[in-house]
Amino acid sequence: MTPANLAATVLSAARAVFETRGLDTSLLPGTTTMERPRNPEHGDYASTLALQLGKKTGVAPRELAAALAEELGRQPGIKSVEIAGPGFLNIRLDAAAAGVLARDIVLAGADYGQSATLRDERINLEFVSANPTGPVHIGGVRWAAVGDALSRLLRTAGATVGTEYYFNDAGSQIDRFAKSLYASAKGEPAPEDGYGGAYIAEIAAAVLAEAPDVLNEPEDAAIETFRRVGVDLMFAEIKQSLTEFGVHFDTYFNEKDLHNRGELQEALDRLREQGHIFEADGATWLRTTEFGDDKDRVLRKSDGDWTYFAADCAYYLDKRKRGFDRIVIMLGADHHGYIGRMKAMSACFGDDPAKNLEILIGQLVNLVRDGEPVRMSKRAGTVVTLEDFVDALGVDATRYALARYSSDSPINLDIAVWTKAGNDNPVYYVQYVAARTANVARNAADVGLTRGEPAGFHPELLSHEKENDLLKALGEYPAVVARAAELREPHHVARYLEEVAGAYHRFYDKCRVLPLGDEPITDLQRARLWLNDATRTVIANGLALLGVSAPERM
RNA sequence: GCGCUCGUAGCUCAGCGGAUAGAGCAACGGACUUCUAAUCCGUCGGUCGCAGGUUCGAAUCCUGCCGGGCGCGCCA
Numbered sequence: 120m121t122p123a124n125l126a127a128t129v130l131s132a133a134r135a136v137f138e139t140r141g142l143d144t145s146l147l148p149g150t151t152t153m154e155r156p157r158n159p160e161h162g163d164y165a166s167t168l169a170l171q172l173g174k175k176t177g178v179a180p181r182e183l184a185a186a187l188a189e190e191l192g193r194q195p196g197i198k199s200v201e202i203a204g205p206g207f208l209n210i211r212l213d214a215a216a217a218g219v220l221a222r223d224i225v226l227a228g229a230d231y232g233q234s235a236t237l238r239d240e241r242i243n244l245e246f247v248s249a250n251p252t253g254p255v256h257i258g259g260v261r262w263a264a265v266g267d268a269l270s271r272l273l274r275t276a277g278a279t280v281g282t283e284y285y286f287n288d289a290g291s292q293i294d295r296f297a298k299s300l301y302a303s304a305k306g307e308p309a310p311e312d313g314y315g316g317a318y319i320a321e322i323a324a325a326v327l328a329e330a331p332d333v334l335n336e337p338e339d340a341a342i343e344t345f346r347r348v349g350v351d352l353m354f355a356e357i358k359q360s361l362t363e364f365g366v367h368f369d370t371y372f373n374e375k376d377l378h379n380r381g382e383l384q385e386a387l388d389r390l391r392e393q394g395h396i397f398e399a400d401g402a403t404w405l406r407t408t409e410f411g412d413d414k415d416r417v418l419r420k421s422d423g424d425w426t427y428f429a430a431d432c433a434y435y436l437d438k439r440k441r442g443f444d445r446i447v448i449m450l451g452a453d454h455h456g457y458i459g460r461m462k463a464m465s466a467c468f469g470d471d472p473a474k475n476l477e478i479l480i481g482q483l484v485n486l487v488r489d490g491e492p493v494r495m496s497k498r499a500g501t502v503v504t505l506e507d508f509v510d511a512l513g514v515d516a517t518r519y520a521l522a523r524y525s526s527d528s529p530i531n532l533d534i535a536v537w538t539k540a541g542n543d544n545p546v547y548y549v550q551y552v553a554a555r556t557a558n559v560a561r562n563a564a565d566v567g568l569t570r571g572e573p574a575g576f577h578p579e580l581l582s583h584e585k586e587n588d589l590l591k592a593l594g595e596y597p598a599v600v601a602r603a604a605e606l607r608e609p610h611h612v613a614r615y616l617e618e619v620a621g622a623y624h625r626f627y628d629k630c631r632v633l634p635l636g637d638e639p640i641t642d643l644q645r646a647r648l649w650l651n652d653a654t655r656t657v658i659a660n661g662l663a664l665l666g667v668s669a670p671e672r673m
Numbered sequence: 674g675c676g677c678u679c680g681u682a683g684c685u686c687a688g689c690g691g692a693u694a695g696a697g698c699a700a701c702g703g704a705c706u707u708c709u710a711a712u713c714c715g716u717c718g719g720u721c722g723c724a725g726g727u728u729c730g731a732a733u734c735c736u737g738c739c740g741g742g743c744g745c746g747c748c749a
Binding site: 152154156157158161165167170173174180203204205207250287290291292293295400401402403404413414416417418419420421422424426427451452453454455456457458459480482483523524525527528529530531532533536539540541542543544545547548550551554555558559561562563566602606610611614617618621624625627628629631632633634635636651672673 | 675676677678679685686687688689690691692693695696697698699704707708709711712713714728729730742743744745746747748749
């Protein structure tokens with residue numbers, strides 16, 4: 120019996136109680152969640168349904184709980200139901216009903232955890248989107264890890280997802296980049312507002328290698344060559360770093376294309392039709408204050424140039440035209456000032472900003488060595504890059520560390536902690552379970568212990584306290600995935616995996632799987648092997664969501 | 674000044690309006706002739722920033738205050 124099954128059973132019991140008592144069944148919720156109490160005296164699972172319904176129906180919660188308990192007690196697989204406190208239902212399962220889960224998980228394999236929670240949603244997920252004027256830096260790294268994990272999470276919850284990197288290849292940042300390359304190639308210092316990292320010299324040299332005569336061209340043409348070739352090189356390098364980090368985007372979207380296809384004008388026309396455009400001081404404005412922004416925003420400047428915000432509008436419209444109904448954009452904390460204008464812009468298009476546009480804000484990340492933030496970079500001189508991160512921690516630890524915390528909280532990642540081989544390093548703690556379960560399975564095969572046919576599995580033998588705890592933890596996986604997807608918070612998966620890891624280590628410590636010496640193989644050992652393999656399935660599936668490997672041995 | 678956001682154990686952080694607020698680390702004390710001790714067990718540790726409010730019930734929701742971070746261009 121999975122928690123989802125149990126929840127359904129509790130709901131149908133509630134329906135039966137309502138019908139018997141002539142209560143309005145429309146007050147029943149569509150779903151209910153089962154809690155896993157910390158205190159073992161509170162049973163295997165607890166439900167607060169009677170408390171919630173007591174409020175709605177006006178019937179005393181304890182009275183409802185008593186009726187529910189009686190109804191539930193008759194259901195197969197349920198050992199006992201107790202009423203506690205103001206109306207909690209504390210439910211205990213038969214060992215057999217709980218144990219079957221081990222087999223269900225193994226048979227489901229990589230599909231365990233998949234759901235239809237977000238089935239009807241078409242989600243566009245944009246993250247990183249670093250300008251191709253330098254390597255991906257520390258903020259982008261956080262989003263690379265979290266955004267990629269989120270995309271996997273959303274797909275597992277049944278959504279149709281398109282991941283997207285907005286390649287900002289128009290605009291003045293690129294001009295500065297091109298001029299910086301040109302200056303570097305001529306051996307001159309970087310311009311006042313240019314880029315000065317060591318990577319500039321590398322890219323400039325690479326441009327020279329591809330276009331040896333570039334410095335003989337007139338300055339404008341030369342800068343144009345540096346822009347074109349330099350941006351291509353920089354972008355190839357960014358893509359390469361991301362690929363090595365295990366992050367792939369379905370779409371790399373060029374800002375230039377928006378301009379070339381006239382989509383900025385199209386967006387402006389659309390907004391004008393909606394009646395939110397006005398002209399003032401020679402510029403063209405969007406009246407975003409109508410929808411809560413703190414000031415109106417210019418789309419086209421008095422000199423005729425488009426603003427960056429105009430491109431944002433066109434890009435949003437483009438995504439919507441491609442059939443995405445939820446536009447999710449992940450930004451650094453320094454961009455949170457955009458939320459107001461973006462939400463307002465969505466409303467100006469006639470959309471519902473609460474539903475069609477989600478902007479997720481990620482707080483800062485510091486890489487810490489010996490208690491001091493790491494500021495040095497071999498390449499850029501000032502910022503920490505994706506490559507610096509991977510050099511310091513490795514891909515698995517970097518991805519896990521960044522996906523482990525709520526994006527709302529600023530984090531300090533201590534290099535010493537995340538490279539240590541021990542249980543104070545969360546990624547090792549979890550990965551070690553993957554290795555341990557694989558090792559147990561290998562050793563079992565060596566002595567002739569196999570799971571055997573599913574029909575020969577004896578779930579009732581998994582009655583040890585630690586087996587029960589582990590089963591309960593494994594049963595929560597689908598709900599954790601669904602909730603993490605809905606909340607857009609992959610860190611719940613990591614925290615959950617740490618719980619499963621703890622439960623497995625305690626099981627391993629107390630419940631031996633393999634026979635000792637020449638002992639004959641028993642059904643209990645076979646049942647435990649099912650549980651061992653079910654644990655490996657959950658750990659592997661969960662780590663895969665985070666883009667972290669589940670090693671066979673360590 | 675206005676806006677957003679955060680404030681939970683010595684540290685790093687979890688915590689869905691529910692039961693006695695948790696984990697890891699640190700500190701201290703235990704467990705390896707047995708499937709990998711990269712593990713497990715125990716002890717210590719809290720005015721959930723402060724003050725009100727809503728609620729049967731608040732770390733969680735609302736208001737105010739205090740403190741930290743960030744943002745407030747016809748920049749990108």
